[in-house]
Amino acid sequence: MSKFTTSDGIKLYYEVNGEGKPIVFIHGWSADHTSFKPHVEELSKDFKVITYDLRGHGASDRPDKGLTLNRFAIDLEELMEYLNLKDVTVVGWSMGSSIIFDYVRTFGVSRLSSVCIVDMTPKLINDDEWKLGLYHGRFTVDDTFKALTTMCNSWMDFAKPFIKEAIPYLSEEQLKPIYEATSTNSPHVMYSMWIAMSANDYRDVLENITVPTFIIYGEKSTLYSSETARYLNSNIPNSEIVAFENCTHFLVLENPQKLVEIVKEAASR
Template identity: 55%
Template sequence: MAFFETNDGVKLFYVDKGKGQPIVLVHGWSGDHTTFAEPIESLSNNFRVVAYDLRGHGQSDRTDQGLTLRRFARDLKELMQHLDLSEVTLAGHSMGASTGFEYIRNHGTDRLRTFTILDMTPKLINDEGWNLGLWHGEYTRSDADRDLTQMYEEFEGFSRTFMKRTVPYLNATELEKTLKLSAANSPHVLAAMWHAMVTADYRDMLADITVPAQIAYGEKSTLYSKETADYLNERIADSTVIAFENCTHMLTAENPGRVEEVIRQAAGTPATKA
C-alpha cells in the first residue's frame, strides 16, 4: 500500500500486490479499491495486481480540482508510468470503465493488453437517437439536472433513491449500511463526477479499442441492458459479451469469483486448480 502524487499535486492511494503480468483495476462512482478486494487477493497469486482509489474517493486526496474523466484518465496514465506498467490487463467497473474509455480516447492502447468493461454504457443520457443509457433508456438530461441539484442540496436523499433502484433486493438494514458507506464520500466530488459521466459520450471512439475487450453485464442490472452490451460488442472489433447471471449493476460485490475468472481469462492465464 502506497501513495503516488500526480503532476497536479494530488495524492492517490494504491495497492500493488503480486508479481508477473500486470492487472490494473479501476473502481466505480462512489466506491474505492476495495470494490475488488477478493479478486485482488486471488489474482495476486499469479499476477501483479494494482488497484487504486480515484481522486476524491477512498484514501486518495479529497480534492476540488481535476474532477473530470479526462483528468481521471491522466491519473491512470501517470500511475502506470510511475509503476512502469505495460501489457496491462485493464478492468473498470461502471465509472471505472468510463475512465478506461477516456484513457483510450486520449492516450491510446499502447500500454494495454486487454480491456474489461464491467456493466457500463458509452453514453448515460438517453435522447431521441439513443435509448441504451441509464435506467434502460429512461434517463434524460432533465433527470440529470434534477439529480445534480438534489446531490448538492441533500446527497443522502439522492443516494437512498438511487440505491433502492440499483439494488432492489436490499432489506432495510442492508440499505442503511450501504447508505452509511456512501455518506463517507464528499458530495461535491460525487456530484462533479456525475456531471462528468452524464456529459460524456464514447460512441465515437469505440473503434479505437484495438485490444481484446470483455463486455460484462449483470442480467438483473436495473441500470444498463443486454442490448447496451451488444451495442458495445458490435462496435469493438475484438470483443466478447459475458453475462453475469442473477447479478445487478453491483456484480463486483455479488459475484467477485466470477469477476476474478473474467479478468483472469482476459489476462490469458487459466484459473488455478482448487
C-alpha cells in the first residue's frame, strides 16, 4: 500500500502498475482509483499506469484543508514529481478533468504529452450567457445553493437522486451497491469540492491545452451535452471528439475497452 505525502502533509494513496510511457488516471468527485481497475489491467501491459485517490477520497487522508481544485492540481504535480514522471498522458473523468484544467492554468503543459477529458464542462454553473454546464444547461447558481443545503443536512439525501439521474437505466436493486460505496465518503469533502467545482470557470484555460487532446463524452449522458463537447473541441487546439454510443456519464465503467483504446491512442501521440 503506497502513500505519498504532499507538501502540506497530506498522505495520498497511489498505485503504479506496468512499465513504459506514463499514464495518470484522475477519478471523479466521490469516486476513487478503483474506477479504473479494468483499464489498468489492460494498459499496464504496455505502459506505466498510475492511479491514485484524491485527497479526501478513498484511502487517502480526509483533511479539513486543501479542498480546492487548485490544491488538487498541486497534489497532481507533486505526485508526478515524486514519481519522476515526464511526457505524461493524463486522463481525467468528470471532476478529474477540472483538475486537469486547473493543472494547466497553474503549471502549463510542459510535463504532459496528451490529455483525455472525459464527460466534463469547463464551467459547471449555467447562467443567461452560458448553457453548456451541468444538466444540459439547466443547473443554476440557485440550484447549487439548494444542492449544498441538502448535502450539508444529509449527504445521502443528495447523493441518491444524483446517482439515479446520472445512471437512469439502473433499477433500485442495482443501485444499492453504488449507494453503499457512495455512503463511505466524508460529507465535508463532498460539499467542499462541490463548492470548488461550482466556483470555477476554466474557459480561459482551454486555449492553453496545446498538447493532443481527446474530448470524450457519453451520448446518453444526463449531466453534460454533446454541445459541451463541441465547445471544448472548438476552443482546445489539436483536439478531437470521441462519442461513446449508448453510454452515460459513467462511460468509464460502461465501455472500459473503448476508453482503453482511446487512451492508447492518446499515449501514442
